[in-house]
């Protein structure tokens with residue numbers, strides 16, 4: 271059986287079209303959603319992603335500003351900028367592109383962002399809300415994955431969901447979201463003893479490790495739904511996922527491609543969060 275291709279590019283474009291209308295209405299009512307993106311250093315991939323984020327903002331009518339800091343910026347200076355953005359009423363979302371240079375404590379930086387402006391959903395307060403099932407700004411990639419599964423018509427209740435990778439950005443939060451939809455969730459990682467024993471039992475497999483094409487056809491079962499979060503640039507310039515797409519698509523019932531799968535959804539959900547954050551910041555909390 272050849273798999274259905276889950277087209278993240280098309281689904282993301284549909285969602286952005288809806289958001290465009292919503293942004294138009296908000297602006298007419300006097301509220302322009304605003305996003306500040308902070309990038310430190312010269313990581314080429316980060317530059318590409320940040321460029322796409324700005325372009326998408328412009329396309330939807332969302333106000334955006336980019337703050338590019340040199341690689342040797344001090345942690346204090348970076349946190350100072352975040353405090354300034356926390357207090358700027360034009361800015362509803364603050365995103366610090368990761369990874370950061372080694373001399374900067376990532377946790378300290380993420381904790382400096384006002385949780386209400388944390389459109390990445392990385393602040394411990396928002397992570398905590400996700401854990402206990404409270405409504406919150408969801409991390410963009412995991413949220414995008416859940417929408418792809420929904421649009422592909424995948425019912426998660428009682429299914430075996432296997433997540434390969436345990437990062438704070440993808441693996442851990444997507445595991446919690448799958449759990450909240452009543453999947454039985456297994457998280458595998460670099461120390462997992464028999465990876466194939468786990469992946470072969472998956473009804474839904476999420477690969478988020480950053481190793482080019484490591485998930486092979488003989489590691490999955492017939493009919494599996496595969497979400498490939500990997501974005502790996504090979505030496506020959508090709509962009510591939512963590513899944514051997516050509517092999518695995520012959521066994522899967524549905525699969526996301528790279529590029530054009532999860533990536534476009536990540537940026538689109540960032541726009542969603544920026545709009546949500548703007549709406550929440552307009553209405554003062556009734557305590």
Ligand code: L34
Nearest residue numbers: 319366367368369390410501529530531532533534536
């Ligand atoms: N703070 N840092 C913060 N938030 C994030 O949500 C990210 N991430 C990850 C890296 N650091 C971050 C992203 O935005 C990865 N990431 C991301 C965003 C977009 C795409 C991939 C990763 C994407 O659009 N990928 C395209 C291909 C792009 C290309 O040609 O290089 C795709 O179709 O998959």
